Amino acid sequence: MRPAVRRYQGDLYDALARLRPPLILTILLLLTGTTGYMALDGFPFLDALYMTVISVATVGFGEVHPLSETGRLFTMALIISGFSVFTYSIGVFVEVVTRRDLFGLMGLKRMETRIRTLEDHYIVVGYTAIAHELARVFQRRAITFVVIENEAARLRRLKADAIPYYIQGGYFDNEVYRRAGVETARGIITTFKNDADNITVVVTGRIFEEATGRDLFIVSTCSDAQAKARLERVGADYVISPDSLIGTRISALAIRPPHLGQESILERVAFGEHTELDVREVVVAADAPIAGKTIRETDLRRRTGASIVALKHARRRVRINPSPDEPVRAGDSIMVIGTPRQLHRVEGFLSPVAAPAPTPPVPPAPAPPADNA
Amino acid sequence: MDWSKVASIFFILMALTSNASFVYGGDPYNLIITVAMSLIATLLKLGSRKTLGAELMATSLVADLHLIPAMVAFFGFGNVTLATGLAIGALVANLISVALITIDTILDTLKEDQDLF
Numbered sequence: 001m002r003p004a005v006r007r008y009q010g011d012l013y014d015a016l017a018r019l020r021p022p023l024i025l026t027i028l029l030l031l032t033g034t035t036g037y038m039a040l041d042g043f044p045f046l047d048a049l050y051m052t053v054i055s056v057a058t059v060g061f062g063e064v065h066p067l068s069e070t071g072r073l074f075t076m077a078l079i080i081s082g083f084s085v086f087t088y089s090i091g092v093f094v095e096v097v098t099r100r101d102l103f104g105l106m107g108l109k110r111m112e113t114r115i116r117t118l119e120d121h122y123i124v125v126g127y128t129a130i131a132h133e134l135a136r137v138f139q140r141r142a143i144t145f146v147v148i149e150n151e152a153a154r155l156r157r158l159k160a161d162a163i164p165y166y167i168q169g170g171y172f173d174n175e176v177y178r179r180a181g182v183e184t185a186r187g188i189i190t191t192f193k194n195d196a197d198n199i200t201v202v203v204t205g206r207i208f209e210e211a212t213g214r215d216l217f218i219v220s221t222c223s224d225a226q227a228k229a230r231l232e233r234v235g236a237d238y239v240i241s242p243d244s245l246i247g248t249r250i251s252a253l254a255i256r257p258p259h260l261g262q263e264s265i266l267e268r269v270a271f272g273e274h275t276e277l278d279v280r281e282v283v284v285a286a287d288a289p290i291a292g293k294t295i296r297e298t299d300l301r302r303r304t305g306a307s308i309v310a311l312k313h314a315r316r317r318v319r320i321n322p323s324p325d326e327p328v329r330a331g332d333s334i335m336v337i338g339t340p341r342q343l344h345r346v347e348g349f350l351s352p353v354a355a356p357a358p359t360p361p362v363p364p365a366p367a368p369p370a371d372n373a
Numbered sequence: 374m375d376w377s378k379v380a381s382i383f384f385i386l387m388a389l390t391s392n393a394s395f396v397y398g399g400d401p402y403n404l405i406i407t408v409a410m411s412l413i414a415t416l417l418k419l420g421s422r423k424t425l426g427a428e429l430m431a432t433s434l435v436a437d438l439h440l441i442p443a444m445v446a447f448f449g450f451g452n453v454t455l456a457t458g459l460a461i462g463a464l465v466a467n468l469i470s471v472a473l474i475t476i477d478t479i480l481d482t483l484k485e486d487q488d489l490f
Contacts, residue, residue, distance in 0.1 A: 010422065013419070013422075016419065017419075020416050020417065020419075023416055024413050024416060024417075027409050027412050027413055027416075028409065028413075030409070031405060031406065031409035034405060035402055035405055035406070038401070038402070039402075044448075045401065045405070045448040046448060046449075
């Protein structure tokens with residue numbers, strides 16, 4: 001596996017490298033001054049160094065030992081050289097700090113170092129309007145993600161939103177994906193309006209998957225059904241049409257409108273700003289404690305607080321809102337709903353049941369998609 | 374000609390030769406020059422993108438951390454034996470540094486040849 005590229009570190013070192021010439025000149029000046037005073041006027045080392053420093057810094061302290069005429073000429077030359085080096089150094093330092101944004105680069109380097117330690121994070125390609133909403137949900141639910149962005153306007157928005165991890169670079173540049181930690185990522189999310197861009201991101205993700213041998217969960221948006229088919233063909237795990245999603249949600253509201261002047265409970269619980277509701281799908285392992293029992297017998301609701309809202313027996317249709325007497329067998333998939341804490345308890349309760357990888361925690365849809373039923 | 378490479382190798386070699394001079398002759402001027410050259414060599418290696426950049430930086434730091442105490446021992450306490458001993462340590466580090474820069478140059482040349490074909 002290739003080591004991750006650290007571009008911000010390189011940029012920082014390039015900026016710091018500008019400080020080398022003044023530092024080298026200062027060292028050479030101290031060397032010349034110290035050896036000069038030692039040789040010309042027989043100063044001991046420490047006195048010679050002290051004399052050099054006070055001369056170079058032009059502080060105006062008195063001579064530590066009487067100076068010969070040659071020593072005075074030497075001191076004058078040293079003061080003039082010291083002043084020139086000092087002025088030059090200040091200029092370079094100001095240039096590095098302001099024009100090269102030294103402190104900004106230091107911050108970016110720290111961020112890049114932290115990104116290298118991330119695991120199971122999502123890579124969000126492009127900080128679009130959808131990605132902006134996605135980032136809000138991810139931050140609220142403490143899901144780690146790295147944004148790849150290259151456009152100045154979106155970068156400004158991203159910084160204004162205080163996105164903790166981002167990489168500035170091309171959306172389809174392999175090096176940028178490596179810097180975003182694709183080798184340890186859980187998945188890639190692309191939400192461009194242009195389907196061709198989404199297709200390229202999906203293909204890039206699949207290429208990395210092949211190279212690293214690590215499964216990536218790739219989610220993409222699409223403009224229409226044709227694009228959805230193409231994206232699925234090139235390897236997207238899940239393709240969502242924002243238009244279709246919005247239409248479904250509005251129709252749900254239109255069919256069963258909330259009371260006038262009141263917010264829909266569904267809106268508040270499922271899509272509210274501070275909702276705690278989450279759904280998760282888990283596969284029942286052969287040695288799971290609930291395997292072979294009915295939903296009632298599993299006692300999941302009382303023990304964890306979460307509820308089973310859907311069940312899918314192996315090779316059979318999904319049962320929405322299954323009966324309490326429905327048996328749960330090994331290999332079945334169950335969908336549980338609850339708060340993140342309750343869902344965490346479910347994981348412990350079902351141990352050693354393994355969740356299907358990956359299972360992104362997304363807010364529940366108003367109604368299960370028809371093709372799942 | 375790559376002048377930054379010339380400067381870098383110049384100061385690394387200067388640090389080595391002045392260090393050897395001090396170990397051989399015990400002259401205080403040589404020690405001061407060695408320290409200055411070694412510090413400049415370290416500055417030039419800082420943030421180097423060479424193949425063996427980290428190794429070069431580490432050896433240079435080792436040399437500095439021998440030479441600065443050597444200077445304190447020599448001028449501060451007049452302990453010539455300790456100063457010479459530390460300078461010998463720095464000399465070893467500087468020799469390794471020269472060996473590393475030679476290997477790095479060979480690696481760079483090989484890489485350039487690979488890029489050409």
